[in-house]
Amino acid sequence: MLNTLNKQCLPVVEQARKDIKMEERELIQRAQDGDQEAFSVLARRHRDPLIQVAYGYLHDKDESLDAAQEVFLKAYRKICTFKNEASLYTWLYRIMVNHCKDRLRRRKRTSAISMDTHNEDGWAFQIPDNTPDPAKNAQQVEQEKIVREAIDALPEKHKKVLILRELGGLTYKEISETLNCREGTVMSRLFHARRLLAIELGQFVEELL
Amino acid sequence: MKDSNPARIDEIMLSRYLDGEVLPEERDMIEEVLNQSEESLDAFQRLQSVSSLVRQSMHIEITPEEQASFDAELTRRLEPTTWDEPLCSSLFAPFKYLRQLSWQWQAAMAISLFLICYIPFLAQFSIDSGANMDMLLNSDYSNPQLFFDPDPEANFDCIWMITDEKDENNENNKEIKIKEDDSPLGFVFSYKA
Numbered sequence: 170m171l172n173t174l175n176k177q178c179l180p181v182v183e184q185a186r187k188d189i190k191m192e193e194r195e196l197i198q199r200a201q202d203g204d205q206e207a208f209s210v211l212a213r214r215h216r217d218p219l220i221q222v223a224y225g226y227l228h229d230k231d232e233s234l235d236a237a238q239e240v241f242l243k244a245y246r247k248i249c250t251f252k253n254e255a256s257l258y259t260w261l262y263r264i265m266v267n268h269c270k271d272r273l274r275r276r277k278r279t280s281a282i283s284m285d286t287h288n289e290d291g292w293a294f295q296i297p298d299n300t301p302d303p304a305k306n307a308q309q310v311e312q313e314k315i316v317r318e319a320i321d322a323l324p325e326k327h328k329k330v331l332i333l334r335e336l337g338g339l340t341y342k343e344i345s346e347t348l349n350c351r352e353g354t355v356m357s358r359l360f361h362a363r364r365l366l367a368i369e370l371g372q373f374v375e376e377l378l
Numbered sequence: 379m380k381d382s383n384p385a386r387i388d389e390i391m392l393s394r395y396l397d398g399e400v401l402p403e404e405r406d407m408i409e410e411v412l413n414q415s416e417e418s419l420d421a422f423q424r425l426q427s428v429s430s431l432v433r434q435s436m437h438i439e440i441t442p443e444e445q446a447s448f449d450a451e452l453t454r455r456l457e458p459t460t461w462d463e464p465l466c467s468s469l470f471a472p473f474k475y476l477r478q479l480s481w482q483w484q485a486a487m488a489i490s491l492f493l494i495c496y497i498p499f500l501a502q503f504s505i506d507s508g509a510n511m512d513m514l515l516n517s518d519y520s521n522p523q524l525f526f527d528p529d530p531e532a533n534f535d536c537i538w539m540i541t542d543e544k545d546e547n548n549e550n551n552k553e554i555k556i557k558e559d560d561s562p563l564g565f566v567f568s569y570k571a
Contacts, residue, residue, distance in 0.1 A: 205456050212452055217440060224438045233438070234448060241452055250480075316435035334397065335432045341399050360393040363428045370431060377427035 197257055200248050208248065212241045215261050218337050222262065225332035226269035228317055236272060240265045259346040262337060266329060266347070312373060319369040327362035330355055387411050392422045396429060 193214075199207035216237060223233035223240075243264055244251075251260055320328060329348060333339045341359075345352045367374055387408055394400050395408045412419050440448075476484065 205453075208456065209449065209453055213449060216445065216448065220440060221436070221438065225436050230438050234444070238448070238452055238455065242455055245456055312431075313435040316431055320432065320436070331432065332436075335429060336436055341394075341397070356390060356394055356399070359397070360390045363393060363425050364389070366428045366432070367424050370428065373431055374424055374427045377431065 193257060194253060197248070197251065197253065200245070201251070205245075208241075208245050211257065215258065216241075219261060219265050221336040222265055222332055223269055225320070225336045226266075227272060232272070236265070236268055240268050243268070256343065256346060259339070259343050262333060262339065262343075262347045266333075316366075316370060316373070319366055322369070323362055323365060327358050327365065330358040331362040331366075334359055387415070387418050389421050389425070392418065393425055396422070396425050 193211065196207045196211050200211060219240065220233050220237045223236040224230065227233050227236060240261065244261055251257065320331065323331065330344055333344045333347060334341075339347065341352045341355045344355045348355070391400065391404070391408065395405065400408065412422060476487070479487075
């Protein structure tokens with residue numbers, strides 16, 4: 170049951186987070202002093218949830234991996250400007266959200282320029298690979314497509330909160346730090362996002378009940 | 379057996395409960411209501427279903443091989459390259475440290491640099507007064523001199539004479555007569571070659 174799980178796990182998770190934060194400060198300090206290995210350790214820690222968030226925006230695995238690479242490179246270049254009073258976790262997510270939005274904008278512009286996959290110079294435009302995973306059955310693929318479209322149709326501010334919570338696994342406090350808004354705002358946006366999705370995905374929700 | 383008309387919980391609170399973002403006393407209260415109210419339980423289960431639908435549909439599996447290749451690629455890109463970078467990047471390398479400073483420091487450094495470059499430029503003119511007029515007047519002179527020359531008998535508050543050291547006969551002297559008035563500038567001046 171969810172409540173029992175919450176009761177048992179939350180204090181442990183909180184303690185683990187505190188320990189990680191303590192150690193993370195040292196790693197950040199070392200990275201700021203130019204220690205590349207320390208930064209690699211930080212990157213490995215935050216890699217998977219960051220890629221998940223990128224996928225929530227871009228819906229393409231290769232592009233998400235590429236986006237995560239670029240975000241880490243950006244963060245490495247700017248690590249000296251990072252102040253320790255903020256959390257590295259939320260700082261990286263902020264960079265990722267902005268980076269994904271830039272990519273989507275560029276993607277839109279590119280597709281507006283030409284539907285052709287090659288431009289005049291012969292360079293190939295990057296087209297997201299939406300080929301379904303052969304391991305998934307057709308119904309699953311269709312369901313995922315509909316859910317993705319429903320999420321994309323959400324208002325931007327609701328979508329951001331939903332992705333950071335469900336895919337990034339951030340707490341309300343971390344989301345509020347990332348998006349620079351109040352926790353109450355996060356709470357209400359998340360609820361509205363879920364309610365809108367429940368209406369939009371009524372058929373799938375009923376199946377799961 | 380559930381009550382036919384139990385207390386209902388705000389759905390926002392259910393959403394918070396789902397995320398584990400409630401206080402312990404709120405949690406106990408919510409669980410009690412969920413055990414009694416069919417309607418609240420249904421609302422909670424809907425929120426739960428949406429959450430798991432999103433997680434299932436948007437989740438990507440990253441294999442250990444992909445993780446390893448990601449880490450290797452990142453390490454390679456983080457390593458400072460020396461010979462394969464274009465010349466301009468090594469030329470501009472010192473500026474990357476400046477870019478890491480806050481904007482206030484950057485602005486202060488830009489102003490200091492401007493003043494350091496501009497003060498010697500101003501110092502080449504020996505001006506007794508009216509330093510702001512030199513740009514207007516010295517264009518034809520290799521070494522202009524300005525003299526403050528008040529003339530109480532004239533209808534002006536002061537006269538500036540501009541002479542050229544090389545002009546021994548003072549044939550090319552120029553004078554500016556300045557008088558205070560009520561205009562927005564606060565003064566008028568006339569210029570005579």
